[in-house]
Amino acid sequence: MNLIKIKEPMSSKNDAKICLGIDFGTTNSVCSVKVKDKFQFILDDNGKTLIPTLILYSEKTKKFGNQIIKNESYFNSIFSIKRNFTKDFDKKIYDDENGAKISSMEVSKDFFIYLKNLCEKNLNQNVFDCVITVPAYFDEKARSGIMRAAFMAGLRVRRLINEPTAAAFAYGLEKKKKGIFFVYDLGGGTFDVSLLKLSDGIFKVIATSGDPNLGGDDFDILYAKWLVKKYFKIDFDSLNNREKLKLVKKSKLIKEKLFETQTFNEKLKVNECVKEIEINIKDFNKAINNLIDSTIKISLELLNEVDVEINKIEGFVLVGGSSRMKCISEKIKENFETTIFDDVNPDLVVSKGAALHGYELLNGSDNVLLDVTPLSLGIETMGGLMEKIISRNTPIPAIKEQTFTTHENGQTAIKFLILQGERETSSNNRKLGEFILSNIQPKPAGIPRITVMFSLDADGILFVTAKDEETGIQNKLSVKTNDDLDLNDMRKIVESSIENAKDDIHQRMVIEAKVKAKSFLNEIESVKKDIELLCSKNDINDIEDNVNLLKKSLETNDCDMINQNIEKLNKATESFAQKRIENDFSQVIGKDVDKID
Amino acid sequence: MSVNSICWDCENAIPPNVFICQKCNKIQPPKQVDEFKLMGISETFDLDLDELEKAYLKLQQVFHPDKYSQLSDQEIKYSTLLSSMINEAYQKLNSSISRATILLKLNGFNPHSEDKSFNDPDVLEEIMDIQNEFLEAESSEQKKLSIQKLNLKISETMENLSISFKNKEYAIANKLNVKLSYLEKIRIDFKKQL
Ligand SMILES: [Zn+2]
Numbered sequence: 001m002n003l004i005k006i007k008e009p010m011s012s013k014n015d016a017k018i019c020l021g022i023d024f025g026t027t028n029s030v031c032s033v034k035v036k037d038k039f040q041f042i043l044d045d046n047g048k049t050l051i052p053t054l055i056l057y058s059e060k061t062k063k064f065g066n067q068i069i070k071n072e073s074y075f076n077s078i079f080s081i082k083r084n085f086t087k088d089f090d091k092k093i094y095d096d097e098n099g100a101k102i103s104s105m106e107v108s109k110d111f112f113i114y115l116k117n118l119c120e121k122n123l124n125q126n127v128f129d130c131v132i133t134v135p136a137y138f139d140e141k142a143r144s145g146i147m148r149a150a151f152m153a154g155l156r157v158r159r160l161i162n163e164p165t166a167a168a169f170a171y172g173l174e175k176k177k178k179g180i181f182f183v184y185d186l187g188g189g190t191f192d193v194s195l196l197k198l199s200d201g202i203f204k205v206i207a208t209s210g211d212p213n214l215g216g217d218d219f220d221i222l223y224a225k226w227l228v229k230k231y232f233k234i235d236f237d238s239l240n241n242r243e244k245l246k247l248v249k250k251s252k253l254i255k256e257k258l259f260e261t262q263t264f265n266e267k268l269k270v271n272e273c274v275k276e277i278e279i280n281i282k283d284f285n286k287a288i289n290n291l292i293d294s295t296i297k298i299s300l301e302l303l304n305e306v307d308v309e310i311n312k313i314e315g316f317v318l319v320g321g322s323s324r325m326k327c328i329s330e331k332i333k334e335n336f337e338t339t340i341f342d343d344v345n346p347d348l349v350v351s352k353g354a355a356l357h358g359y360e361l362l363n364g365s366d367n368v369l370l371d372v373t374p375l376s377l378g379i380e381t382m383g384g385l386m387e388k389i390i391s392r393n394t395p396i397p398a399i400k401e402q403t404f405t406t407h408e409n410g411q412t413a414i415k416f417l418i419l420q421g422e423r424e425t426s427s428n429n430r431k432l433g434e435f436i437l438s439n440i441q442p443k444p445a446g447i448p449r450i451t452v453m454f455s456l457d458a459d460g461i462l463f464v465t466a467k468d469e470e471t472g473i474q475n476k477l478s479v480k481t482n483d484d485l486d487l488n489d490m491r492k493i494v495e496s497s498i499e500n501a502k503d504d505i506h507q508r509m510v511i512e513a514k515v516k517a518k519s520f521l522n523e524i525e526s527v528k529k530d531i532e533l534l535c536s537k538n539d540i541n542d543i544e545d546n547v548n549l550l551k552k553s554l555e556t557n558d559c560d561m562i563n564q565n566i567e568k569l570n571k572a573t574e575s576f577a578q579k580r581i582e583n584d585f586s587q588v589i590g591k592d593v594d595k596i597d
Numbered sequence: 598m599s600v601n602s603i604c605w606d607c608e609n610a611i612p613p614n615v616f617i618c619q620k621c622n623k624i625q626p627p628k629q630v631d632e633f634k635l636m637g638i639s640e641t642f643d644l645d646l647d648e649l650e651k652a653y654l655k656l657q658q659v660f661h662p663d664k665y666s667q668l669s670d671q672e673i674k675y676s677t678l679l680s681s682m683i684n685e686a687y688q689k690l691n692s693s694i695s696r697a698t699i700l701l702k703l704n705g706f707n708p709h710s711e712d713k714s715f716n717d718p719d720v721l722e723e724i725m726d727i728q729n730e731f732l733e734a735e736s737s738e739q740k741k742l743s744i745q746k747l748n749l750k751i752s753e754t755m756e757n758l759s760i761s762f763k764n765k766e767y768a769i770a771n772k773l774n775v776k777l778s779y780l781e782k783i784r785i786d787f788k789k790q791l
Contacts, residue, residue: 158666202654304788361666368658395684397662397677457677458662 017362019158020119020130021355023166024112024146026082026189026215028321029053029065030351031115033123034359041348042115042122050347051115053081053188055107057097064114075245081107083189085142086212105149112153117504128156128498131358133350135190136162137210137374139420140432140462144487147461151490152515154507156498158361160459163187164194165205165371166353167319171344172198173356173367179314180206181341182303184332185350186295187320189215193299195306195313201367207393208374209302214295216252216322219288224251226287231277232270243271258284259324285327292327296335306393315339321347371396373456380417380426382407389454392422398456403469405446413438414450416466437466437475461487485518493518500557513562517550520566524573527580534579539572546572602628605671616660616679624665624675632686632699642700642762646691653687693755694781697762697774706767720776723750724783731787744787751780 016036023030028050031042041049044066051065056077068077078094084104092101096110119127132150134143143160150157161169164183171177177198185192192210196203224247225236236244247270254266263280285292303310315338318329329340360367372395378388381404389400406414414437421429440448449469456462463486467474485493493514501507524531524547531543546569553561601610602625609620614634616625633640636652658664660683665676689695701707727747734740754777761770 159663199654202658204654304791357663361663364664366658368654368661368663370654370657370661395688397681398684399678399681400685455677455681458680 019358023351032351032355089145108149109152131159131354133163136192136208167349168196170353185319186322204370207306220252317341386426410442509559513559542572627678
């Protein structure tokens with residue numbers, strides 16, 4: 001390709017835009033920002049950069065982070081909320097300060113609001129833009145869940161970047177490093193490994209792997225189990241939850257003390273029984289040995305998978321608070337005979353990388369970050385097998401197409417099941433969502449050509465489209481839960497809410513109203529045919545008028561008006577909803593698909 | 598013959614293989630272009646992979662969506678499409694097998710899908726021998742030795758493939774490429790079993 005002219009940097013440094021770098025961690029979160037030429041960490045009210053990811057809802061008040069640490073209700077607070085993103089984060093399992101049931105995503109939204117407010121207090125101005133880091137090995141659902149929580153908090157997420165990539169970015173820029181580096185990132189709840197090539201201004205991820213459910217928390221639990229068994233002859237699992245939590249927290253404190261001292265005495269209390277015990281690093285290492293070994297195994301497998309010789313690697317960069325354990329660097333040296341770079345603060349480097357990248361996104365730069373997708377993406381085909389469309393470690397953005405056909409004569413609908421993972425049988429992989437492409441022209445089996453397009457954007461977020469080549473009928477799907485909005489739609493809502501918002505609270509109310517309105521409109525759009533079939537002319541016109549009214553109010557930031565118009569549309573569709581239930585529509589049943597070579 | 602397209606914004610003429618308007622500097626929608634032209638490198642099997650990487654990174658420095666995050670939805674979309682195209686072209690050219698396939702297509706030779714055309718008994722026997730040797734190897738030292746043998750065979754095939762491209766013998770090149778893809782599959786298999 002002929003490069004005629006390379007673009008100029010976007011703006012001068014005088015009006016440099018601000019973009020937060022948010023490392024939303026399992027145990028601790030860190031925010032930082034580059035303002036003009038100065039980089040700084042955000043401090044909380046106690047002057048701390050490391051903000052425990054803790055949320056406490058108690059009568060009519062919310063508390064966060066270090067506000068809770070010395071609080072007597074510490075053990076009532078919500079720990080490790082990030083871990084829920086690899087599970088069902090929409091389940092309403094927590095009680096908020098007013099006793100209402102809320103989901104993990106909503107809890108995280110509150111935490112993001114707390115972080116946003118802290119940043120604004122530090123910087124003395126409104127801040128909307130941010131780059132958020134996510135574990136490299138997080139799947140689609142977890143990524144989009146985190147993005148959604150941040151959007152609902154009124155943050156405009158400019159980019160999601162992988163934690164080890166962010167760390168390598170900050171490290172490479174700061175230390176001016178070149179060559180191939182292995183990032184070993186052991187956080188509170190997740191483990192990531194990434195192999196990166198750093199050259200002049202270019203940060204290219206070669207491959208990545210990890211375990212989204214392995215982190216420092218697991219070491220604490222394992223060590224706590226070992227301690228009660230050894231000194232109290234009690235089975236940890238027989239203790240009540242509060243007692244377990246206390247022990248795990250104690251075990252965490254002991255672990256951190258072991259970073260500094262090899263042996264010391266400690267009082268341990270289990271079920272009102274207190275014992276003074278001798279703590280030493282050897283016992284600790286023994287207790288957690290299996291977990292360390294599994295991180296080494298994942299590292300070895302990654303190196304084996306990519307054709308990079310160990311002697312071509314400059315060394316291992318240790319990232320994540322849990323990588324401070326001495327036994328980790330020892331094990332790495334033992335297995336890889338390599339240099340270890342631990343000259344960064346493993347707790348802070350990820351947020352720094354995000355902030356530096358965010359600054360460059362908004363203010364222009366010659367540096368470029370090239371990342372890959374950690375897990376393969378595909379769809380289910382005949383016999384419950386997964387057909388990979390984008391394989392793991394493919395550079396992103398990536399757009400891939402694959403053509404499929406019908407399995408039965410006269411088949412008019414196809415159900416697509418979107419999967420993520422490395423296993424051959426689809427049931428062993430994570431199900432991201434499904435959609436049905438209907439109105440296919442009835443043809444003999446194997447004749448229709450259905451093109452499925454997977455588009456993975458630079459945030460690592462997947463959008464899927466299926467198209468019948470003959471009729472041109474398309475169906476879109478973004479990975480989302482239930483009737484939530486497409487992330488691109490949500491991004492637009494956040495953007496439009498930023499202008500003219502009176503304050504933070506008003507902005508979030510606007511976002512909430514718009515998200516609700518947009519989902520409602522999407523729902524109406526999807527049943528348009530049924531409305532035409534079931535409703536009287538008057539009703540159809542009434543619905544249409546109210547749809548237009550609601551659409552119009554979406555252009556404003558008047559949340560009262562938007563909510564009123566949602567109510568009106570709700571009324572207008574009441575009789576339709578009733579008729580629909582009575583009619584008991586038989587759903588289109590999707591059938592399996594075959595791949596066309 | 599390739600023809601000029603028109604800039605979506607200022608209607609200036611855009612030459613083929615160009616994706617940034619020379620007049621208004623705006624990014625252009627993707628166009629059909631082969632991988633070598635996209636990368637701006639010469640059409641040969643004997644690629645210098647470092648050169649390829651350099652070209653690739655230079656393009657991503659211009660077209661990656663990070664460079665457009667502040668611009669219109671349309672420009673973000675074009676950069677995502679172009680950046681994906683560049684990623685894919687790089688991956689394809691970086692592998693000898695898909696590079697050979699691209700070259701065969703560009704020279705009007707339609708490469709058959711491997712299972713249909715793979716029936717050369719001599720090659721089959723050769724591959725069977727390698728597999729058997731690996732399976733029968735008792736120590737990991739012996740296994741490594743047999744992998745070394747396989748690697749030798751791979752580089753030998755690559756050399757022959759390169760010669761056949763130079764001589765424009767595409768039927769032979771196609772056969773060698775099928776053989777190469779088999780050898781590569783075995784190599785990955787062996788590695789997993791080590
Ligand atoms: Zn132009």
